[in-house]
Amino acid sequence: MATLNANIPSGPLAQKWTRHRNESRLISPANKRKYKIIVVGAGLAGASASAALAELGYEVHNFVYHDSPRRAHSVAAQGGINAAKNYQNDGDSVWRLFYDTLRGGDFRAREANVYRLAEVSVQIIDHCVALGVPFAREYGGLLDNRSFGGAQVSRTFYARGQTGQQLLLAAYSALCRMIAAGQVKSYTHTEMLDLVVVDGHAKGIIARDLRTGRITRHNADAVVLATGGYANVFYLSTNALHSNATAIWRAYKRGACFANPCFTQIHPTCIPVSGEYQSKLTLMSESLRNDGRIWVPKRPEDCSKHPHDIPESDRDYYLERMYPAYGNLCPRDIASRAAKKVCDEGRGVGPGGRGVYLDFSDAIRRLGLAKVQERYGNLFDMYREITGEDAYQVPMRIYPAVHYTMGGLWVDYNLMSNLPGLFVIGEANFSDHGANRLGASALMQGLADGFFILPLTIGNYLATVHPSQRPSTDHAAFAAAEADVTQRLNQLLHCRGKRTPTEFHRELGRLMWDHCGMSRNRAGLQSALRQIAELRDRFWHEVNVPGESTCLNQALEKAHRVADFLELAELMCLDALHREESCGGHFREEHQLPDGEAKRDDERFAYVAAWEYAGPDRSPVLNKEPLVYEEVRMTTRSYK
Amino acid sequence: MKVTLKVWRQKDAQSPGRFVTYVTPELNPNMSFLEMLDVVNEDLIRRGEEPIAFDHDCREGICGTCSLVINGKPHGPHRGVTTCQTYLRSFKDGDTIVVEPFRARAFPVIRDLIVDRSALDRIMWAGGFISVRTGSAPEANSLPVPKDVAERAMDAAQCIGCGACVAACKNASAMLFVAAKISHLGLLPQGQPERWRRARAMIEQMDREGFGACTVTGSCEAVCPKGISLEFIARMNRDYAVALLKGDSPVRAAAAL
Ligand SMILES: Cc1cc2nc3c(=O)[nH]c(=O)nc-3n(C[C@H](O)[C@H](O)[C@H](O)COP(=O)(O)OP(=O)(O)OC[C@H]3O[C@@H](n4cnc5c(N)ncnc54)[C@H](O)[C@@H]3O)c2cc1C
Ligand code: SF4
Ligand code: FES
Numbered sequence: 101m102a103t104l105n106a107n108i109p110s111g112p113l114a115q116k117w118t119r120h121r122n123e124s125r126l127i128s129p130a131n132k133r134k135y136k137i138i139v140v141g142a143g144l145a146g147a148s149a150s151a152a153l154a155e156l157g158y159e160v161h162n163f164v165y166h167d168s169p170r171r172a173h174s175v176a177a178q179g180g181i182n183a184a185k186n187y188q189n190d191g192d193s194v195w196r197l198f199y200d201t202l203r204g205g206d207f208r209a210r211e212a213n214v215y216r217l218a219e220v221s222v223q224i225i226d227h228c229v230a231l232g233v234p235f236a237r238e239y240g241g242l243l244d245n246r247s248f249g250g251a252q253v254s255r256t257f258y259a260r261g262q263t264g265q266q267l268l269l270a271a272y273s274a275l276c277r278m279i280a281a282g283q284v285k286s287y288t289h290t291e292m293l294d295l296v297v298v299d300g301h302a303k304g305i306i307a308r309d310l311r312t313g314r315i316t317r318h319n320a321d322a323v324v325l326a327t328g329g330y331a332n333v334f335y336l337s338t339n340a341l342h343s344n345a346t347a348i349w350r351a352y353k354r355g356a357c358f359a360n361p362c363f364t365q366i367h368p369t370c371i372p373v374s375g376e377y378q379s380k381l382t383l384m385s386e387s388l389r390n391d392g393r394i395w396v397p398k399r400p401e402d403c404s405k406h407p408h409d410i411p412e413s414d415r416d417y418y419l420e421r422m423y424p425a426y427g428n429l430c431p432r433d434i435a436s437r438a439a440k441k442v443c444d445e446g447r448g449v450g451p452g453g454r455g456v457y458l459d460f461s462d463a464i465r466r467l468g469l470a471k472v473q474e475r476y477g478n479l480f481d482m483y484r485e486i487t488g489e490d491a492y493q494v495p496m497r498i499y500p501a502v503h504y505t506m507g508g509l510w511v512d513y514n515l516m517s518n519l520p521g522l523f524v525i526g527e528a529n530f531s532d533h534g535a536n537r538l539g540a541s542a543l544m545q546g547l548a549d550g551f552f553i554l555p556l557t558i559g560n561y562l563a564t565v566h567p568s569q570r571p572s573t574d575h576a577a578f579a580a581a582e583a584d585v586t587q588r589l590n591q592l593l594h595c596r597g598k599r600t601p602t603e604f605h606r607e608l609g610r611l612m613w614d615h616c617g618m619s620r621n622r623a624g625l626q627s628a629l630r631q632i633a634e635l636r637d638r639f640w641h642e643v644n645v646p647g648e649s650t651c652l653n654q655a656l657e658k659a660h661r662v663a664d665f666l667e668l669a670e671l672m673c674l675d676a677l678h679r680e681e682s683c684g685g686h687f688r689e690e691h692q693l694p695d696g697e698a699k700r701d702d703e704r705f706a707y708v709a710a711w712e713y714a715g716p717d718r719s720p721v722l723n724k725e726p727l728v729y730e731e732v733r734m735t736t737r738s739y740k
Numbered sequence: 741m742k743v744t745l746k747v748w749r750q751k752d753a754q755s756p757g758r759f760v761t762y763v764t765p766e767l768n769p770n771m772s773f774l775e776m777l778d779v780v781n782e783d784l785i786r787r788g789e790e791p792i793a794f795d796h797d798c799r800e801g802i803c804g805t806c807s808l809v810i811n812g813k814p815h816g817p818h819r820g821v822t823t824c825q826t827y828l829r830s831f832k833d834g835d836t837i838v839v840e841p842f843r844a845r846a847f848p849v850i851r852d853l854i855v856d857r858s859a860l861d862r863i864m865w866a867g868g869f870i871s872v873r874t875g876s877a878p879e880a881n882s883l884p885v886p887k888d889v890a891e892r893a894m895d896a897a898q899c900i901g902c903g904a905c906v907a908a909c910k911n912a913s914a915m916l917f918v919a920a921k922i923s924h925l926g927l928l929p930q931g932q933p934e935r936w937r938r939a940r941a942m943i944e945q946m947d948r949e950g951f952g953a954c955t956v957t958g959s960c961e962a963v964c965p966k967g968i969s970l971e972f973i974a975r976m977n978r979d980y981a982v983a984l985l986k987g988d989s990p991v992r993a994a995a996a997l
Contacts, residue, residue: 152874167795168861170901171803187881223875230877232870232925234894241884259894265802266897273869280865288858311850340797375768377775380799482800485825488770551874600785602778647790651752652851654793655785 102357102712104725107512108212113731114194117216120513124556125563132157134567137558138305138320140292140347142169144264144271144543145526146326148550151274154283156555161318162275162284163307165291165342165657170272173328173340174546177264178385178479180246180256181228181543183221188245192253194218199732201541204250204431205506205534206684206700207734208360210708210727212513213531217541220548225257227551231270235259246475248539249386250431250739256540261385261478267543271550290316291657293588294581295323295351295522298571302351302522306581308589310657313650315582317573321565322521322558325351326550329505329527331364333665333672334617335609337502338370338383344661345668348509348528352671356517357710357723359510359530361668362676365537365685366618367503368435371486371496372455381501382486384458384479386539389428391463391472392496394419394435396456400446407449407457407495418442426739433536433685433698434739436500440618441696443499450497459495500618504542506533506685507675510710510725514557515549518710521561525549530708535684589649592659597642601659604639608632608662608669616673621689625677629670636666671711671720678722681705702734741767741833745780747792748840753848753856759838773816773826774799774806793852799824801965804900807907808853809840814904814963822902822965842907846914846950857903859949860917867941868921870931883929890928897924898966905960905968911952916960918946919976920968926979936983943980 109120127135136159139150147169150162166172184197198218202209225243229235235257236244245254259266278284289310296304296317304319330345331337352358369384395415397403402410418438420427428435439456442448449455464472469492473480480491487497508530515523515531526546533541571577615628639662647653682691682698683705691699708725743764750757762780771779774796781791797805806824810816816826831837839853847855899920906914922939925931931938954973961970 148874155873166797167805167857168901170861170864171797171805173798173803175803176798176800185880223877226877226880227872227874229880229883230870230872230930232893232897232928232930234890234897234924234928237885237887237890239887241886241890242881259897262802262898265900266894269897273864274872274874276861276864277869277871280867286861288861311856340803341799342797374770377768377771377779379772379775379778382800482825485801485821485827488827488829555874596788598786600782602782644785644788646785646788652793652854653790655791 101721102518102710102723104357104510104518104710104723105512106210106725107514109513113212113215116212117219121556125559127559127562129157133159135159135562136161136320136567136570137322137324138163138318139324139326140305141172141326141328141526142272142275143172143174143326143328143526144267144546145550147172147268147271147275148547149324149326149525149554150284151271151278152551152555153558154278154281160278160284161287161320163287163290163292163305165289165310167289169275169286169288170269172268173343174268174543175265176340177543178261178383179248179387180258180263180540181224181267182248182255182540183225183257183544184218184255185222185225187243188254190253192255196253197221197255200251201532201538202534202732203737204538205536206698206737207534207702208363208683208727209534210531211729211732216553217532217545217548220552221544223552224544224547228267228270228547231274233259233266233270246387247390247429249389249429249435250538258387261476264543267547271547292347293350293585293660295354296578296581297354297519298575298577301520303571304573304578306585308585311652313648313653315585317578317582319570319573319578321567321570322523322561324523324525324554325509325528326526327528329508330668331502331505333608333669334502334612335605336373336378336381338367338381341380344664346661346664348524349664349668351509351517351519351522353713354519355713356519356522357510357712358507358671359708359710360507360675361672361711362616362679362686363506363535363684364502365432365504365506366436366500368432368439368500369458369498370501371483372450372499374451382482383501383503384483384496384498386432388458388476388479391467391475392428392458392460393417393462394428394456394458396442396447396449403447403449403453416442416447423739430739431536431538436618437687439500455497455499457495458498460491464492502617504537506530506535506537510708514560515554516557516561521565523554523558525554535686589656589660591640592643592645592656592663593649595641595643595645597644599642599644601643601645601655601662604635604643605662605665607635608666611635612669612672616676619687619689620676622677625673628673632666632670632673639663639666674720675709675711679705679709700736706734741769741828743767743831743834744836746836746838747853749792749852750849752851757849767828769827769829771828772799772824773810773828774824776828793854795854796824801825802900804902807842807855807902807904809842809907811838814842814907815965819962820965820967842903844906844912846912847903847906859951860901860903860914862949863914863918863942863945864921866945867934867938870925871934885929893924893927896920896927896968896972899968900966902965904963904965906951908959908963909952910957910959911955913954914946914951915954915973915976916964916968918942919972922976922979923972935979936986939976939979940983
């Protein structure tokens, strides 16, 4: 069994981080230079961590499979980033941001980590403004805010509908500065395919140059994974097409525990699926819920009518009806499930009856067209591009889609996994969002981890190891890991079956969406487990990967990622099956209240499920980290 | 609908390339252009042939990864969108569509339709940043930025670094890309201390990378998916002139760490 010590500092919640900073081990500037750190990923988390570590003097090696660090999936975030600045004087505070985030996560996140996140949030905005992020401003020249789901204050900072892009460009620019200074070596188009563990410590990676196919070994004193989420296990999601789970999955198979893998976020406002050929789903930012009103016809027979022909009295603004306190701004898991419910009742609109209206006519009347255009223009443009419809004239049609994964590798308060020397930050770890993430909090977490937390906490590990003892890449563990990688790639190339990697991916996605998606039940999960095992078996016999491994080969890249998804999917279903409660995005049909709301079971499930790999033909071991709340009482979430 | 594709295929930078013709299976006009290539590729893989290599990731017009010159136009027939936001409804049943990589001396072909755009990153290293150490920033609202200035900076900051401007330019100049970055940072009060040095360092790196000169024909602006305005080039030229007059050393700002 793995030992999971969360290393939460003692003392009152509000003083834990300060105390931890005061007590963390420091490394002298002269010694920092001798330490070499690998950072995989250059999204908000990886780029900010690489820059900040380099500024401190560490030698940083940054890896991305993208052709440039600036293209990480963080670039696609639209809506905004939360911070407890209370610029609106509406009663916000670090405590409130902390509490909203913890409650939004349905009390399945670690209390101390979330509090720290809220605390650090204010520094992020300061730093990003200094780096040149052109955040939206008011006429007086000060920063503007908008509201987001799950909160009754306005604390979200934004840059048109391109907040993620602007924050990523800022983190990337900080990274560029450190590359120029020779403190960071940047490897682009280079994919980590395995983690190297020496004597129980993470000491390097095996990577493949995607242009030449060359496999290389890289050693380090510590390895940081900032490789993003795994929502693409569902095939269709709002993530970029290349987002994948390989880095964290390989780390899991080398001994890092995978925490709460089944906690997936289904986002309520995405453009509905239009056909079999569909390669991804497009998110319409949650910020739209600020001014748009969601409705479906009251009667199924009205669904085929033009929305303008359905009078007010025949519309059901179901979120406003069911959750009057939060209305259209209730958290994502709740809004998504409500959409599924009304569509299951036969009241969905659009092709296949899988859609609900998001209507801006009231907002246009109230604010004027110009204001709506200023706030959401690019989102309306995007909607028109994709659907050919003008949402200023007719309501948008939206439907939930897989968007984010709260689960990820287990980490302690230092953001280190149970494998010493392996740090995990950003969406790739599990710690801050519990069973459901609130909008505008992933960008916050990525930058908090990368700029402000990891650069300090990593010292606690580095102080215990000496750079002169860093294993060389000739070490047997490197050779063995490289051999594994080569063998896997060759096996894929030699199957020469008849089906494409994408066909398997699509089939896996459908399975996961049906059985491990917005609502789950025992029979469905058990059947999914059987079907996944069978699909994986077929994959290794029937997949076709043309070409060689010694040059750019996108089919090979894809096949390798799908192979890992086929394993991870099983762990997700296992986790969903074992968690006999409903919480946040994890809704078990067997566990609901009479009104259909989630029924959490704090007595049995107030813990983090940290799964440990036990070998190829053995079930993984379940480790539990109890969620001990020192200052907050777990209550039933109510947004009514 | 069905279309005929003439696609540039090239094994690597050293090998010669050529056009190969493919007749697509039945397509749906609501497909995106890249989804059409997916369908063609799926067919190729099933037949054991190597799929057409092309760049893409977000498929929603923001990461700047997708490229392609479609019927002679970078990012296809429409203004203000990327290739991944181009849909088949913009083409007619039976059309022949020519698909090529972004061509420029500074963008060598890696394979088929994928080119190496790392020169753009190296321009960024030369000075595309504001030098602030993590932890040293002042309170965010301590320095008001007039709304119109912030909006103007945002107009420039929207550049997605795709390189279409380079591909469209007969001189393969990267002026629009560089101007966008220089203007984004140079407009904001936070970017003032390094303004002149940044302009000079980035422009000189651009020249070193083998991009051509700007003759203001405006084809870059016409293909730019983010509508980056030529006015930013004029602004950059002024900044560059001032930088030369000031005689600030273009030494990388970072060297002064
Ligand atoms: C459409 C969309 C909109 C969103 N909007 C918001 C929002 O408004 N507010 C908000 O807070 N959050 C939002 N989110 C969530 C948020 O964007 C992400 O959770 C966050 O950006 C993840 O950042 P990251 O740094 O952890 O990972 P990513 O940005 O995904 O970066 C991953 C990095 O890892 C690299 N990588 C991965 N695997 C490997 C490997 N094996 N080898 C080498 N490199 C590897 C990649 O190249 C990349 O650089 C949104 C998400 C989506 C999908
Ligand atoms: S200026 Fe426009 S065309 Fe050029 S790189 Fe930027 S977004 Fe692309
Ligand atoms: S694929 Fe990201 S911009 Fe086209």
